Amino acid sequence: MKSRRVTQLASSLRPSTSLCGRPVRPVCNNALQEHIRRQASAPRCIHGQPARRSGAPSNPAIKFPCLDALETRSATLEKQAASARSDQSGPEPSYTVGATQIHHCAEPLLLDHGGLLHEFDIAYETWGDMNAARSNVILLHTGLSASSHAHSTPENPQPGWWEKFIGPGLALDTNKYFIICTNVIGGCYGSTGPSSIDPSDGKRYATRFPILTIQDMVRAQFRLLDHLGVSKLHASVGSSMGGMQSLAAGVEFSSRVGRVVSISACARSHPYSxxxxxxxxxxxxxxxxxxxxxxxxxxxxxxxxxxxxxxxxxxxxxxxxxxxxxxxxxxxxxxxxxxxxxxxxxxxxxxxxxxxxxxxxxxxxxxxxxAMDLFDLGRENQIATAARRAEYHTPGTTPAARTGSPACTLTLPDKPYQEQPESAMLTTLDAESLPHQGVPKPPADLVAGLAALRDHPVLVMGVASDILFPAWQQREVAEALRQAGNKMVEHHELSEVQSLFGHDTFLLDVENVGGAVRDFLG
Missing domain, CATH: 1.10.1740.110 (Rna Polymerase Sigma Factor; Chain: A)
Structure with a gap:
């Protein structure tokens, strides 16, 4: 019996392993009791992992002040909406940046994809003085979200988006030129857009507003020029989407445009943008x-x-x-x-x-x-658009007939996109048309589409650090113009040493961008 008790005691003191796989050192007397108590209170584990206890979490929840701010703003706007419903004003902002001039055009504007504006407003601002012959006018086109407020005015002294480029002796010299800048149709800074009232029923257009093109915007701007008695522009100037408009103005109204300036833009939208x-x-x-x-x-x-x-x-x-x-x-x-x-x-x-x-x-x-996505000055697109517009102009054509559908909606393709083997894709690509560091070979369709500008002095500018409209796209425009027979093309490309600001360089670089524009305009 004595031998058995000794054996049991020795066994109890032999190193052992816990349920969690951790070795336990030998203990005795009071230490043994303490060890047993701790083992009993320790969390059990399953499959080698500690079991979680009920009660407090292991870690506090992460806080999201950014989401709190969004929820607070939603609640505030909801309260504003509730209090405003009695007077129908609504909580949305006025989407304006100050006083502008407004031209109301009562003649309908037929749009490229069949939509119709029975009447519309164009918000615009001007700087400088128009000469007696009305021959010193420059039309300045805006980027996607800009207003007509390119420079401060007595009515609106706030700095404009091109404040340092407009003025005496600057890129757009107000001692020489009369500068006009508009808010595009489709916008929300005074020109007719989705937030405007549809005169047909007195309600907001919202998504009943028709699909637009860059050319539609330009046609509306030339309605304003007609109103001001401007038969021909000294120059059409624009950057980004404005550069698209500037080229489109020259193509669409070639006899009414003298010079063309296109900065950080393209002649056809590309897949990345x-x-x-x-x-x-x-x-x-x-x-x-x-x-x-x-x-x-x-x-x-x-x-x-x-x-x-x-x-x-x-x-x-x-x-x-x-x-x-x-x-x-x-x-x-x-x-x-x-x-x-x-x-x-x-x-x-x-x-x-x-x-x-x-x-x-x-x-x-x-x-x-x-509208930017749809932009393409290629000849085929111009022919297709002209044919579509001629069909829409047919007397008695109803809105449903113009759009081809009473719902005037776009649909998904019948079949979803299917991945193609990489080898098959490569065989279908024209290697000469791919972007590269040299001068790209523009497609013949684009060369033909830009032929309307063969007799116009054109300044094309790009920035090496631009990822939205890469510099090869401006090289493509310049080369297409040259191949179309234009011998008056100036092409400037700012290196990364000259500008690290990417696409926004046209807003910031007064010396390089502004200097080139000033020299080109004369």
């Missing part, structure tokens, strides 16, 4: 407050609008600039990492979205960005 604008539109369409465009008088889709602007901002500025400006620095390295804006570049994007989300109409962004 189309894709980026598509994602921006999806951010808006997926916001539950968008309500298929009928959000006026309600909470606008400010969350989707903010995200859309953040996506856009990524394309507007360059990687090299951001490396210098932000690097990998966090807003506050002393705090734990967050899922809300944390790195400096994230806070920059957040700020850009905040500034924009309630200052531009989301529906206008949808329509104007789609």
């Amino acid at each position: 189309i894709a980026m604008r598509y994602v921006q539109r999806r951010a808006i369409l997926n916001d539950p407050n968008w309500n298929r465009g009928f959000y006026y008088g309600r909470v606008p889709p400010h969350v989707g609008m903010k995200l859309a602007r953040e996506i856009a901002t990524i394309t507007y500025r360059s990687g090299p600039e951001w490396e210098q400006r932000f690097g990998r620095r966090r807003a506050d390295a002393s705090k734990p990492p967050a899922l809300c804006p944390d790195f400096l570049v994230e806070t920059y994007l957040d700020h850009a979205g905040e500034k924009f989300c309630l200052t531009y109409d989301p529906n206008s962004l949808l329509y104007v960005s789609k």
